[in-house]
Amino acid sequence: MKKQNIFNIIHFIIYLIYAVGIVYFVTVRDFRSIILSILSLSGIIILIILNKKYKHLFGDLLVNALIIFIAVAILGGTCLDFYQFHHFDDVLHIISGFIGCMVAKIIFYFSKNDTATFRKKLFFVLYMFMFSMGVASIWELIEFGLDKYLGFDCQAGGLTDTMFDTLDCLVGSIIATTYYYFKIIKEEKVKK
Numbered sequence: 001m002k003k004q005n006i007f008n009i010i011h012f013i014i015y016l017i018y019a020v021g022i023v024y025f026v027t028v029r030d031f032r033s034i035i036l037s038i039l040s041l042s043g044i045i046i047l048i049i050l051n052k053k054y055k056h057l058f059g060d061l062l063v064n065a066l067i068i069f070i071a072v073a074i075l076g077g078t079c080l081d082f083y084q085f086h087h088f089d090d091v092l093h094i095i096s097g098f099i100g101c102m103v104a105k106i107i108f109y110f111s112k113n114d115t116a117t118f119r120k121k122l123f124f125v126l127y128m129f130m131f132s133m134g135v136a137s138i139w140e141l142i143e144f145g146l147d148k149y150l151g152f153d154c155q156a157g158g159l160t161d162t163m164f165d166t167l168d169c170l171v172g173s174i175i176a177t178t179y180y181y182f183k184i185i186k187e188e189k190v191k192k
Contacts, residue, residue, distance in 0.1 A: 007060050011048060014071050021075050033079035040074040062102045069099060093165045097172020100132025121184055129177045136169035
């Protein structure tokens with residue numbers, strides 16, 4: 001099966017899950033979840049449209065990782081209260097470390113840099129790591145804002161929750177940067 005067909009199936013399943021979720025939230029009159037579902041679904045649709053319009057600008061793998069991540073975090077975590085399950089939040093933050101590194105890789109290659117020298121390899125790994133950790137910090141600020149100004153409970157444990165979320169992203173970022181570093185080394189060996 002072609003990669004694009006698999007991605008189309010993923011999109012269909014995500015849309016179907018959102019449709020079922022929104023219908024459920026309407027029937028139980030959970031207006032907060034209805035709004036969050038519609039907003040996150042809109043963001044997903046915009047992301048897919050932009051990726052197609054600009055000839056896979058973000059890359060199909062990244063876009064699909066993002067839409068699955070958003071659906072799990074918003075529908076599962078926030079709307080269906082999966083955050084009550086032990087380590088659900090930890091898993092999401094570890095995955096966010098991987099996604100942050102994927103985004104960093106795409107941005108890095110937009111600048112047409114290569115990783116031919118050791119210094120460039122080291123810069124690439126540091127850049128990827130710092131980008132991912134920066135995204136995690138911005139996410140924690142968003143959670144803080146939602147809690148403080150809109151009455152959400154994203155940071156259930158306050159500072160402790162924030163620090164564990166940051167540590168989770170650190171783990172994901174270290175694993176992903178290590179993976180990409182060795183992938184670069186392997187690609188260079190194949191080129192020689």
